[in-house]
Amino acid sequence: MPGFEFFGDEERKEVNDVLETGILMRYGFDGPRKGIWKAKELEEAICNRFGTKHAMLVSSGTAALTAAMSALGIGYGDEVILPSFTFVASFEAVLSVGAVPVLVDIDDTMTLDPAAVRKAITSKTKCIMPVHMCGSMADLEALQAICKEHKLILLEDACQSIGGTYKGKQLGTIGDAGTFSFDFVKTITCAEAGVVMTNREDIYIAADGYSDHGHDHKGADRGADLHPFIGYNFRISELHAAVGLAQIKKLDTFLAIQKKNHSALKNILSQVPEISFRRIPDETGDSCTFLSWFLPTEEATKAVVADLKAKGILAGNFYWFDNNWHYIRKWDHLKNSVTLNGLHPDLKEAVMHHATKDFAASDAIMSRCVSTAIGLLWTPEQIQTKGEQMVQVIKQVLAEQVEKV
Numbered sequence: 001m002p003g004f005e006f007f008g009d010e011e012r013k014e015v016n017d018v019l020e021t022g023i024l025m026r027y028g029f030d031g032p033r034k035g036i037w038k039a040k041e042l043e044e045a046i047c048n049r050f051g052t053k054h055a056m057l058v059s060s061g062t063a064a065l066t067a068a069m070s071a072l073g074i075g076y077g078d079e080v081i082l083p084s085f086t087f088v089a090s091f092e093a094v095l096s097v098g099a100v101p102v103l104v105d106i107d108d109t110m111t112l113d114p115a116a117v118r119k120a121i122t123s124k125t126k127c128i129m130p131v132h133m134c135g136s137m138a139d140l141e142a143l144q145a146i147c148k149e150h151k152l153i154l155l156e157d158a159c160q161s162i163g164g165t166y167k168g169k170q171l172g173t174i175g176d177a178g179t180f181s182f183d184f185v186k187t188i189t190c191a192e193a194g195v196v197m198t199n200r201e202d203i204y205i206a207a208d209g210y211s212d213h214g215h216d217h218k219g220a221d222r223g224a225d226l227h228p229f230i231g232y233n234f235r236i237s238e239l240h241a242a243v244g245l246a247q248i249k250k251l252d253t254f255l256a257i258q259k260k261n262h263s264a265l266k267n268i269l270s271q272v273p274e275i276s277f278r279r280i281p282d283e284t285g286d287s288c289t290f291l292s293w294f295l296p297t298e299e300a301t302k303a304v305v306a307d308l309k310a311k312g313i314l315a316g317n318f319y320w321f322d323n324n325w326h327y328i329r330k331w332d333h334l335k336n337s338v339t340l341n342g343l344h345p346d347l348k349e350a351v352m353h354h355a356t357k358d359f360a361a362s363d364a365i366m367s368r369c370v371s372t373a374i375g376l377l378w379t380p381e382q383i384q385t386k387g388e389q390m391v392q393v394i395k396q397v398l399a400e401q402v403e404k405v
């Protein structure tokens with residue numbers, strides 16, 4: 001996830017435009033800002049690049065999910081179905097609007113298993129939230145069909161898949177709403193920021209007000225704005241938007257390099273017949289931020305990860321099964337519903353239900369999966385060396401496993 005790998009003069013120039021006016025806020029100060037509106041400009045660039053009618057920038061991807069859910073009317077009494085493999089922010093956002101996160105199994109796409117989604121639907125289900133993890137997509141056709149059949153909202157958490165597509169459409173623009181994160185480790189970065197994208201004007205207007213204390217933003221005088229509903233402050237600053245403006249111009253270059261490096265590494269790993277790769281519902285739409293691969297057993301995968309670590313070549317290879325941020329197995333704070341403030345007892349009980357829920361199908365996938373982050377600055381020689389080192393470790397571990405049997 002490489003935005004920061006190419007930080008340079010372009011970002012500095014955009015930030016300096018803002019520093020020269022001294023107007024760091026996205027709203028108001030029309031005279032002193034001398035025509036510099038970086039957040040507005042970035043929203044326009046997002047609409048053009050991703051083909052969405054509306055884009056509402058906010059302070060983070062987490063804020064974008066929260067604002068989107070509020071704008072979609074998701075709240076107390078509603079259930080949101082999301083995958084067991086995601087980032088903690090996805091369920092945090094559901095909880096922050098007072099709704100119940102219902103985590104369900106993934107399949108070999110490493111995203112929502114449509115069959116598990118169907119099984120989890122109740123009379124309280126309001127929204128399905130696929131998370132397009134590690135640069136690639138969920139089976140959106142199947143999920144769209146379920147949403148249509150049950151009249152549910154589709155909210156795409158596309159925070160990790162900027163520039164990925166599904167059947168020609170940009171991830172994040174296919175559901176009722178979608179979000180990107182522009183935090184420091186995403187495909188393009190603002191340092192910290194996120195965006196809500198939607199083709200529905202009502203959702204855009206609601207997200208716009210919600211992320212700025214409920215302001216209606218109707219007049220030129222901010223002090224005279226009305227507040228049709230209660231909102232919060234999830235505003236992006238002009239400095240962050242300025243960085244994003246430089247980065248979005250580089251996105252296609254990033255994606256092209258990512259795809260080239262991904263394909264080179266995949267070719268090398270493909271030499272090992274025991275390695276299989278993540279199923280991608282639309283292979284051409286993979287943004288290629290990661291190459292995710294599987295070994296036949298959990299034991300072999302753990303041994304490979306341990307050996308990569310011992311040889312000092314684990315960096316950039318993620319074994320999510322043991323990771324504290326991304327997989328349900330390690331989320332004791334969720335399973336025990338540990339919050340700083342009181343939760344409604346119904347919500348608390350629903351959250352704690354995850355402690356006893358069976359995620360064997362997800363475990364069977366995640367325990368055998370390693371995701372290799374694709375670097376933009378890799379030279380062809382570095383890719384060859386990295387790939388060969390990995391192949392050597394994998395072959396050796398697999399041979400030892402055969403000997404043991």
Ligand SMILES: Cc1ncc(COP(=O)(O)O)c(C=O)c1O
Nearest residue numbers: 060061062087089159160181183
């Ligand atoms: C899948 C997913 N959703 C949401 C987020 C939250 O984004 P942010 O860090 O900008 O709040 C992230 C960040 O890593 C993410 O990976």
